Amino acid sequence: MKLQEYTVSKHNFEECMKCTICTAYCPVLQVNPLYPGPKQAGPDGERLRLKDPYFFNYALKYCMNCKRCEVACPSGVNVADLIQAARIKYDSSKPKLRDQLLASTDFMGTVARPVAPIVNGVTSMGIAKTAMDALLKIDRQRTFPKYSPRSFERWLKRREKEQAAFPEQVAYFHGCYVNYNYPQLGKDLVKVLNALGVGVKLLEKEKCCGIAMITNGMSEKAAKNARHNVAALRKAAVDGGLKVVTTSSSCTLTIREEYPNLLGVDNADVRDSIVMATRYIFEKLEKGATLKFKADFHKKIAYHVPCHMEKMGWGVFSEKLLRMIPGVEFTLLDSACCGIAGTYGFKKENYAAAQAIGAALFDQICTVNPDVVACDCETCKWQIEMSTGYTVANPISILAEAIE
Template sequence: MSDAESQIDADFGTTEQDDFEPVQVFDDGTGMDLRPGADNCYKCTSCDTSCPVAEVDDDFPGPKFQGPEQWRLKRKEDTDIDGSVMKCSNCMRCDDACPSGVPLSQMHNTARGEYVENHMDKLSAEYIRNRILSNYRTSAEIASKVPRLANIAMNFGPARWVMEKTLGVTAEREFPEFARQTFREWWEERGGPQVRSEEKRVAYFHGCYSNYNTPEVGKAMVRVFEEFGYEVVVPQQRCSGTPMFANGMLDDAKRAAGINVENFSGLIPEGYDIIASCTSCSLSLKQEYPELFDIDGIQDLSSHTYEAIEYLRIHEDVEGAVADASVPDQAFAYHAPCHARNQGLNRQSVELFRELDGVTIEDVGDSCSGISGTYGWKEEKYETSMKIGEEMFDHMHHAEGNVGMTECPTCSMQMEHGTGYDIKHPLQLLEEALV
């Protein structure tokens, strides 16, 4: 194993800001001052009208209340965090919609963290369920030791019924299958990097799902980048923290972030950029880490992190390579994840593959898929999740293709669940065309 792939596993703390005395609205110890962001809100309600949860749930007060209005109440009065913050799906579309730069998702994440820490019963079924879902990597690592048994057990009807009744994990969804060989097992078996380069170097953040459930996506990423002459390394890593942020488990997220920052940021001076195949992972490293944590190296990690196809479009003539390639005839219904839209990547796959001979690809619109990571796995939120996804399902059914495409693993679950279509990652089609 190379130095780039060595593991560091420790808890990392945060550092207080000392250039001014911060206003401690949310008692989470981070020392952040959100005054400028909250004061920028002039109540235009663009965030509320963009919120997919507010659109289908009349009881949800919306991101404007959950962000700047709740912040102001908390600052001026002895007011507890409203429990409705747990209805926020963390799609982060409100960030994109705000015309004045209010850090809405940062406020939501911070508020959820305080609510869970101070108001949620740690022995409640809801807390235990949310903690398990947030730490998917832990359960996936165990299941991957006996994948065949795990796949049978997790989708055994009575077992799903018990999980719904005891923990509130919906029985309506089938659990994704665990791969018989994880991505990291494949990586070690092949002997690590097959290309060496002093000029073109990337470190792959594969995340949990590509490791345990869809290693074919990780393999495609490696093979495509090696085709373009890149040295690919795969450092030891933890979950990106996305499901932890969404469930208010900020201590868990901080631990994971500390390990990831330590293992990846040290590669940047050696010429490595960080590449993710999941848009939620790339957004977490780019945006949520520096918003919520003060860890040495975190800003470098943020500024050197890219989604995989985004990186190729910046640094290589991947459009030209695709235009010269061909694949057997196939048609795709493409959905851009919300966390791709937050990064300005919502049409990149449509733009990339529209010149690929043999491929028809259709964007199925700008609606949210509705699953939002762990959100749609909760029994009490399942119906809301499906209502949000109705527009996407309808557009997919009317698209020419009967195969879906997306960069987000949980969006792919929702797409398959709502339509029955097989789902591909864009990297898999890129591999088919170029490798």
């Protein structure tokens, strides 16, 4: 079956009862008058598009695919899926060079990593930012994530034997961010899981989950990565009987939901084996496993639930884990989008909207004034750190710091 045929009839637009609740929850609609909003771009637009593709509206590109409309919809309409599927099916424009570069995280990571200090230096220089702004339309005010000179995969491969000696094993879908930018998060996960008697394995070979490719008009490439990843996950989960843990809420949502719903890649036999590490650890502790916490650990933590974590309904596991740490003063931040949505907020035409969307969240963080903001998404981390100056850490890293 071709990708385009699959996406036509997949989504439940008929179940929309036109209540308009989704429009109140769409962060883009609040700040960008060019965007038609979830109801019009989703179920209403789908009725028209199915009659005549002429009704496809290029303003659908302003949708960030945050899924907040889906969380809000009382009828369970897959509003964001309808919008993304329409973009995949009807948008025939070729992705710009900028969008290809932003979405090719594996390629960029592979090229940048060996010369990471140079790349990190150049991308933080004002002149380079001005050039990228002028030539590529990547907003010059954006701060770029740093690359690591050593990959997480290499680090873990060197510890294969040591990890295999643990009585229990999990596989880890680390994602591009851990591998190319911040291996420390992967190391923190290994530390926590080892403390629970669990060893960590790499998948046979993972590729970028493809989330940025989907939103940047590269769905065929995303589907190719999805087929590759599902085969690797099948080897670990079905053949090897392992749980697969993750530390990025967006990678997780993509693998579990977007692969079948947007890319037509069947993941039914592996989907339930893929869980966020915070959920996996919480459930282990519930069953009686224990962690030994430092007696002198004290931190004021504000937890931001990323939009994709809200969509999965799993923020509660990170929250409960963080609340479990003795010495933590915990604040759950109001439900809000930070505005970056992966590559969205890097683009010059979206930068102002991204910052306006995140403003309420940034204000609340400043009011709470925490030692650290906890968050399960790397792009939220970039956005919050850049916009507030507060340090953001994955709940797994906070847990790793808190245990003996």
